[in-house]
Amino acid sequence: MQPRYGDARQQVRGRYGLYHFGTSGAAVAAATAFTHPLDVIKVRLQMQLAGQRGNLVGMGTIFTQMVEAEGTRSLYLGLAPALTRSVVYGGLRLGLYEPCKHVCSYAFGSTNFAFKFASGVIAGGLATALTNPMEVLKVRLQMSKSSTSTIGEMRKVLAHEGFKALWKGVGPAMARAGCLTASQMATYDEAKQALMKWTPLEEGFQLHLISSCIAGTAGTLVTAPVDMIKTRLMLQRESKGCGDRGCEITL
Numbered sequence: 001m002q003p004r005y006g007d008a009r010q011q012v013r014g015r016y017g018l019y020h021f022g023t024s025g026a027a028v029a030a031a032t033a034f035t036h037p038l039d040v041i042k043v044r045l046q047m048q049l050a051g052q053r054g055n056l057v058g059m060g061t062i063f064t065q066m067v068e069a070e071g072t073r074s075l076y077l078g079l080a081p082a083l084t085r086s087v088v089y090g091g092l093r094l095g096l097y098e099p100c101k102h103v104c105s106y107a108f109g110s111t112n113f114a115f116k117f118a119s120g121v122i123a124g125g126l127a128t129a130l131t132n133p134m135e136v137l138k139v140r141l142q143m144s145k146s147s148t149s150t151i152g153e154m155r156k157v158l159a160h161e162g163f164k165a166l167w168k169g170v171g172p173a174m175a176r177a178g179c180l181t182a183s184q185m186a187t188y189d190e191a192k193q194a195l196m197k198w199t200p201l202e203e204g205f206q207l208h209l210i211s212s213c214i215a216g217t218a219g220t221l222v223t224a225p226v227d228m229i230k231t232r233l234m235l236q237r238e239s240k241g242c243g244d245r246g247c248e249i250t251l
Contacts, residue, residue, distance in 0.1 A: 026087070026090075027090065028086040028087070028089065028090030029083050029086040029087050029090070031086075032082050032083060032086040033079070033083060036075070036076055036078075036079055036082055037075035037076065039082070039142070040066075040074070040075055040076070040077055040078065040142045041059055041062050041063055041066070041075075043139050043142045043143060043231055044062050044066065044142070044143070045059060045062055046227075046228050046231045046232070047143060047231065047232070047235060048062070070145065077141050077142045077144065078137070078138040078139070078140075078141035078142040080149075080150045081134045081135075081137040081138040081141065081150050082134075082138045084134050085131045085134035085135055085138065088127075088130070088131050088134070089127050089128070089131045092123075092126070092127035092130060092131070093123050093124050093127040096122075096123035096126050096127060097119055097120060097123040100118075100119035100120075100122045100123050101115070101116060101119040104118065104119055117181075117182070117185060120181045120185065121177075121178045121181050121182065124177040124178060124180070124181045125174040125177050125178055127177070128170070128173050128174050128176075128177040129167075129170055129173075129174055132166065132167050132169070132170045132173055133154075133166035133167065135169075135173060135234065136157070136165070136166050136167075136168055136169070136234045137150055137153050137154055137157070137166075139231055139234045139235055140153055140157070140234070140235065141153055143235060154166075160237070161237060168233050168234050168236060169229075169230040169231070169232075169233035169234040172226050172227075172229045172230035172233060173230050175226050176223045176226040176227055176230060179219075179222050179223045179226060180219045180222070180223050183215075183218050183219045183222040183223070184215045184216065184218070184219040185215075187214060187215040187218040187219070188211050188212065188214070188215035191210070191211045191214040191215060192207060192208075192211040195207060195210060195211060
């Protein structure tokens with residue numbers, strides 16, 4: 001018995017969605033593995049002199065101090081949760097985009113740029129919320145001076161701070177995802193058009209690479225303050241069962 005046209009179409013859509021989920025997650029994971037040392041240094045920079053007074057040091061000094069005191073392995077602290085988050089986040093962001101777009105189409109009868117933009121922001125925000133525990137574990141391990149495993153860190157967080165501690169900083173993280181999507185989408189299109197107009201570049205790899213670099217730089221500048229708040233919140237530690245008063249929170 002031959003499969004019906006509708007069933008075959010659903011199978012193709014399912015394979016197409018699974019293919020893009022996998023390729024998107026793999027691409028984000030590869031980029032994460034390559035740039036992870038920079039992410040560790042960024043978190044150390046964001047947390048230096050937290051709650052204290054003194055002179056701030058730069059990226060080069062932090063790098064030198066880490067390598068001398070903790071070894072080169074310290075540059076890959078928190079890599080396991082970072083890769084896990086990358087695969088899941090990259091896949092979820094793409095996988096949630098189409099359903100969000102279809103909901104907008106059904107509710108408003110339109111899929112113009114504004115609704116596509118909103119769908120991207122919503123998908124990014126939801127994916128961020130769902131993967132927030134991995135982000136919390138990642139930054140905790142990046143600041144750790146001991147060789148704790150991801151599972152060990154999770155047990156410690158659950159034992160001392162409770163389950164909700166895994167969603168610390170989720171608000172700023174979602175806001176960052178929305179700002180990042182907004183700034184990158186707008187900057188990428190504008191940069192691409194300007195480069196095609198004012199330079200000899202034509203449609204191809206070089207144009208996409210340069211436009212992406214410009215968009216990434218703009219996105220980082222726009223989201224840096226929110227990212228700082230997110231990191232500080234995720235690294236706050238408080239005793240399990242604390243109320244509104246009488247809790248000592250440390251960084």
